[in-house]
Amino acid sequence: MGRAPCCDKANVKRGPWSSDEDAILKSYIQEKGVGGNWIALPQKIGLKRCGKSCRLRWLNYLRPNIRHGGFSNEEDDIICALYMAIGSRWSIIAAQLPGRTDNDIKNYWNTKLKKKLLGKQRKEAQEAARRSNTTNYATNIMIKSENNYMIPEATTHQYSYWPQHQLPMDSQLPAQLQNNLMNTSTSDLRIHDTISPIPFGEQLYDNSEYTNITSDVSNYMDCFQLPNPLDFQGVSNFVVNENHDTSVYNPVMNTVPCGVDKVNGCGGNDATTSAESTISWGGEMNSFVCSPVNSIISYDVDYAPRGMCGFEDQQPYLGFQY
């Protein structure tokens, strides 16, 4: 037996709101507030609407200071960066864009931004294919470009994307890691010893229950104003960039903290957590870490998202450092 509906569907009006209905709802809420009960509200003010519908109408349209349409390039960047980091958690993304609603951002992404980025990616992929001197650091390395987001097309219903940048091999990459990367085949790179020690991280792989990195993860979560760090209960195996000041996280400045995924029991249905499905893992991932965007190294082992480090079948993916 399913749940009882929140309202009597036969006796509620559906479809677009009239200006009269808007006026009634708006004036009441502005004067008296919601009163903590959306379900009871429509009856109280004489609207033949479902309480949920009232709530949606208020939040997405009638609420003061709502902006519609006309997304700026800066907003595009923020949406892209956040989508990249946390996936389709529109409410969190909306919280970073004053005046924008999650519904608006979701619509904007689905109808425009995704296509825009895909188109750009196709173009760049074609250009890159023409360049015979493209440098591959690994057999599955992604095509590089400058300062652009890219969306892997071989994803399912959602897209991941990642800004692509030239690997700063000469100056920023620690010498040992440079050697490891240049002298190691792709398959070897899946052995975590190859990329150990991690220059900035504390612990690449530890199958123990938790690590002291969990608190750092919580800090990252705070950056995104995630309401409940326990969503990420079980997170461990994290590489944390100690030089990355989470307090100044700014998508526009290309500093992306990390995303997380549940660690244990990641397979099967559990593998469809928001972050994971969004990023479209190729395999079962235990965790991942994003490095600052402007110094990504792009590997794509088993379709792992680029510029990240993860674990599959208890084996770490290759790294991403700079």
Place this chain on the structure above:
DNA sequence: AATGTCCTCAACCGCCATCAG
């Protein structure tokens, strides 16, 4: 002008989390 197709976005649906009793 008529028709078909595509696009946009407001609104709905259903699931999950939270909370009170």
Place this chain on the structure above:
DNA sequence: GCTGATGGCGGTTGAGGACAT
């Protein structure tokens, strides 16, 4: 701890407008 009510959210739908033929 259990249950039902409610809130919150992401995915999806479909009406209507824009555009193409």
